[in-house]
Amino acid sequence: MPKKLLTGLVTSDKMDKSRRVEIDRKVKHPKYGKYVQRRTVCHVHDEQNESHEGDTVEIIECPPKSKLKRWELVKVVAKSQVVDIAALRAAQKAQEKADSAAQGEEETAQG
Structure with missing residues (x-):
């Protein structure tokens, strides 16, 4: 099975070589049918510390690096303009x- 490749937004870069990335998605509510916004939080390994808060990044699945880190940074898609x-x-x-x-x-x- 191929590894998942996702795009998300870096919400925290306070750790060394680690990032917190949020992936937004829309899910249909089971009862009301309205589309609700949900987010998945992934902890990402960033070896060169190249991404920063507010950047859009591409991440890929990897074997566990620590208790929470299960993803690696592939590339920075867009730098933050903040x-x-x-x-x-x-x-x-x-x-x-x-x-x-x-x-x-x-x-x-x-x-």
């Missing part, structure tokens, strides 16, 4: 401090 606003603001403040310090040094050298 911008980390907190990191952006921190970098901006650091740049402003560096600019003001450089300006202060120029004034003392001239005066």
